Amino acid sequence: xxxxxxxxxxxxxxxxxxxxxxxxxxxxxxxxxxxxxxxxxxxxxxxxxxxxxxxxxxxxxxxxxxxxxxxxxxxxxx
Amino acid sequence: xxxxxxxxxxxxxxxxxxxxxxxxxxxxxxxxxxxxxxxxxxxxxxxxxxxxxxxxxxxxxxxxxxxxxxxxxxxxxxxxxxxxxxxxxxxxxxxxxxxxxxxxxxxxxxxxxxxxxxxxxxxxxxxxxxxxxxxxxxxxxxxxxxxxxxxxxxxxxxxxxxxxxxxxxxxxxxxxxxxxxxxxxxxxxxxxxxxxxxxxxxxxxxxxxxxxxxxxxxxxxxxxxxxxxxxxxxxxxxxxxxxxxxxxxxxxxxxxxxxxxxxxxxxxxxxxxxxxxxxxxxxxxxxxxxxxxxxxxxxxxxxxxxxxxxxxxxxxxxxxxxxxxxxxxxxxxxxxxxxxxxxxxxxxxxxxxxxxxxxxxxxxxxxxxxxxxxxxxxxxxxxxxxxxxxxxxxxxxxxxxxxxxxxxxxxxxxxxxxxxxxxxxxxxxxxxxxxxxxxxxxx
Numbered sequence: 394x395x396x397x398x399x400x401x402x403x404x405x406x407x408x409x410x411x412x413x414x415x416x417x418x419x420x421x422x423x424x425x426x427x428x429x430x431x432x433x434x435x436x437x438x439x440x441x442x443x444x445x446x447x448x449x450x451x452x453x454x455x456x457x458x459x460x461x462x463x464x465x466x467x468x469x470x471x
Numbered sequence: 472x473x474x475x476x477x478x479x480x481x482x483x484x485x486x487x488x489x490x491x492x493x494x495x496x497x498x499x500x501x502x503x504x505x506x507x508x509x510x511x512x513x514x515x516x517x518x519x520x521x522x523x524x525x526x527x528x529x530x531x532x533x534x535x536x537x538x539x540x541x542x543x544x545x546x547x548x549x550x551x552x553x554x555x556x557x558x559x560x561x562x563x564x565x566x567x568x569x570x571x572x573x574x575x576x577x578x579x580x581x582x583x584x585x586x587x588x589x590x591x592x593x594x595x596x597x598x599x600x601x602x603x604x605x606x607x608x609x610x611x612x613x614x615x616x617x618x619x620x621x622x623x624x625x626x627x628x629x630x631x632x633x634x635x636x637x638x639x640x641x642x643x644x645x646x647x648x649x650x651x652x653x654x655x656x657x658x659x660x661x662x663x664x665x666x667x668x669x670x671x672x673x674x675x676x677x678x679x680x681x682x683x684x685x686x687x688x689x690x691x692x693x694x695x696x697x698x699x700x701x702x703x704x705x706x707x708x709x710x711x712x713x714x715x716x717x718x719x720x721x722x723x724x725x726x727x728x729x730x731x732x733x734x735x736x737x738x739x740x741x742x743x744x745x746x747x748x749x750x751x752x753x754x755x756x757x758x759x760x761x762x763x764x765x766x767x768x769x770x771x772x773x774x775x776x777x778x779x780x781x782x783x784x785x786x787x788x789x790x791x792x793x794x795x796x797x798x799x800x801x802x803x804x805x806x807x808x809x810x811x812x813x814x815x816x817x818x819x820x821x822x823x824x825x826x827x828x829x830x831x832x833x834x835x836x837x838x839x840x841x842x843x844x845x846x847x848x849x850x851x852x853x854x855x856x857x858x859x860x861x862x863x864x865x866x867x868x869x870x871x872x873x874x875x876x877x878x879x880x881x882x883x884x885x886x887x888x889x890x891x892x893x894x895x896x897x898x899x900x901x902x903x904x905x906x907x908x909x910x911x912x913x914x
Contacts (some may be wrong), residue, residue: 400620403760406767413774423778430771437764441757444623444649448640451626451655451674459678464654 397433399440406433496573503571506578510569515580516588517541519561532557534565534580542579543567549583554596554704562588593700597707600734604709609716615740616721618752621760622689624651625753626720628671631656634696635725635746642750647757653688659695664705668693669714676718691718692749693735694725706733715739725749869902876900879907888913 397405409430413423449461493501517534524530528547533540543565545553557563566584571577587595604610625643629635636654643650655674657667672693679687693715695703705711706726715722715738724739725746736742743749816822861867869875876885879896891897893913899906 398619399623403620403764403767406764406771410767410770410774413771413778418778420778420782423775427771427775430767434764434768434771440621441761441764444647444651446644446649447651449651449653451653451671451678453674459674459681461653 397436399437402433402436402440406430406437409433495576499571499573499576502578503573506569506571512566513569513580514564514566515541516562516564519557519563520559522557522559530557534563542577543582544572544579545582545585553585554593555587556596556599557585564588593704593707597734600707600709600712601737604712604734604738609712610737614716616719618721618723618741619689620755622650622754624653624686624688626675626688626691627652627654628657628668628675628691628693629654629695629725629746630659633659635659635694638696638745638747639692639725639750642747643754646751647754647760649757650754658705660698660702660705665708665710668705669708669710672711672714672718672722675720679720688720690753691720691722692725692743692746692753693722693739694743694746694749695727696746697727697731700731703727703731703733706735708734711735712738723749723753869900872902874899874901 409426412418413426413430418426448464450464452460452462454460515534517536520533520535520540522530522532528550530545530547530550532543532545534543535541545557564586565580565582567580567582569578569580572579586592590598608614627636627639629639631654640652643652653675655671657671658664659668672691675688675691695706703726706724712734715724715735721740723741723743724733724736725743725748726733726735727745729744732742741752743752876897876899877883878885878891879898882898885891885897891910891913893910895910897908897910899908
């Protein structure tokens, strides 16, 4: 569940909402779905909130290995 | 003696000192000089035919028109600048010098520049490459990768100088300021640009293989700001097209302005008309996503609520129907019970008593009537018989004066005289009383 992609989670959530709206469930099933939906929405919200602004440059060091170096945005401004 | 044949050589001996005899090389050299001096810089147009290339990279071809044919050579150094593919049948305008290839004594045009006739060189190159890649399926819709809905990391292949990167960062900051951006800076025009761009795309793909799931780059923006067709040319190069095609990371192309369509745009999974638009396409607005998510959460709550409400209603309905049915069943049972009781009452033997009584009385009455009748009948018969009997009573005959005689002591009625003998006692019954006699004579 933790590895699920945001859009998958969102799609699943949407499906659950649709399913619930159709209402072809027993109460037990519906509660299960609801719980699953809440969990998914929590994941999505978390994903939305946990992102941090970060701009890196991809550079290769002398050994040819990749390194990420934070970008000094002022360098871009002319 | 025949006349000796004329000595052709001696005839000219007088000229011997004046004449100049070239060696082949000398003459060829001279011709070469003449040609090179005369045709050092010429433009010539014609149709390409018989094109071929040798291992060193030198290209041979002929230019022809309806009457003549001109042998031509292009050295690799001059070929590098040619963007389009030189093909047989192509009408071209060439610039170069005419010279002689001494070994074969062949004069030929050494082409320095070659342009397609009637259409720009770059344009033709573009058309040719487009056709080729199209055939190979590089533009095929089936190959286009879907865009991630909400990328965590966005890779950007562009120059750090210029409008494109500024526009992209600005728009991304506005839409979803928290996103992680990784820039692989490249030259986007001039020498080395196409190699830089292709390499940068490959680097991002390699990086993705080296890092874990949590650090994957989800999408690439490859592009640059506006410029002349020559400025944008790197994005029309085959090497760039192939790098885009081979990328496992979905790519949004963002080259120049709306009107600029490059081959990179055709191969990319999604084409953005400008870098700014690419930044808009690559990620949704954070507030839109939040809003959507809120909507879903609301929908989730409402869905459950509605379900509970509807279950509640269903339950009410069921209870209602249950009670209704119970009442109905009760009523039904009651009716049945009453009806059964009624039937039972009707079937009660006690209820039959009056009936039997009536019947009995009826029968008794009948018996009585019949008995009376019978009695009367028998009575009348009896009286009839009595009357008859009385009419038959011998006493009644006796009354009329007749008598009857019995032999005694047996008391047997005497009907014949011979049944008695003299001396027997007989009794004669008369109407009133009996007479005993002794027989004196029998006749």
